[in-house]
Amino acid sequence: MPLAAMRVGYGSGEGAAGADGVSANLDESWLTGDPPWLGLFGRWLREGVAAAIPEPNAMVIATVDAQGCPSTRTVLCKSVDANGLVFFTGHDSDKGRDLSANPCASVTFPWIALERQVHFRGLVERVSREVTQEYWASRPRGSQLGSAGSFQSQPIGSRDELEDQARRIAAQFGGVDGTEAVPVPDRWGGYLLRPRRVEFWQGRADRLHNRVRLTLDDGGWHTVRLQP
């Protein structure tokens, strides 16, 4: 089928895997909690988990380099609370360098199977070393060794070289089957995105979608409905 002819209609509820609130129109009254995005975001995330969509906590994050050029890639959101969204990555990666130059990011949860997306934008800061260490300790040993064995976003000559490097570094900590703790590399850690703008999007028929945006200013959170 030609790309130009590929399209899916929204708003029938059929693609939505039984999630609540799909047939009803997204309404400002759904915004509950403090901050007011928290309740609905938590509900949609839980519905994504219940609907077994792949990696419901995956979010596409855009960062901007010192020249003002954006880049996007996917990361996993590892916690959410009233302060914002936490993810973990390499400080020397492209995104880590972008965030040092320009500590602002935008993320999208593309829950297409549920006919929904949520966008966040805000300032990003590093979490404390204690928070990073606690999350690191919860990761499988293989993932710890994978992160320790990779200098994220640096070039490497071949797959074999990457595997040799990872094996060498794993051996320093007793190897894949060892029991010696793998320390968190200094170059790896968590970031907190503190939202100042959040948009909930719900697909509807004939591209007449629902969009509700919340914005934080000195007076608190304001809600506005946007045209699709």
Ligand SMILES: Cc1cc2nc3c(=O)[nH]c(=O)nc-3n(C[C@H](O)[C@H](O)[C@H](O)COP(=O)(O)O)c2cc1C
């Ligand atoms: C579903 C999925 C989840 C990912 N989660 C993470 C993550 O949590 N942290 C991370 O550093 N990279 C993650 N990655 C890899 C990134 O997308 C990316 O390739 C990497 O962070 C390097 O990005 P950069 O060079 O733009 O900094 C994930 C990739 C996918 C497809």
Ligand SMILES: Cc1ncc(COP(=O)(O)O)c(C=O)c1O
């Ligand atoms: C390179 C990389 N780092 C970190 C993560 C985050 O996941 P986890 O901490 O669950 O390993 C991922 C997930 O895909 C990843 O690909």
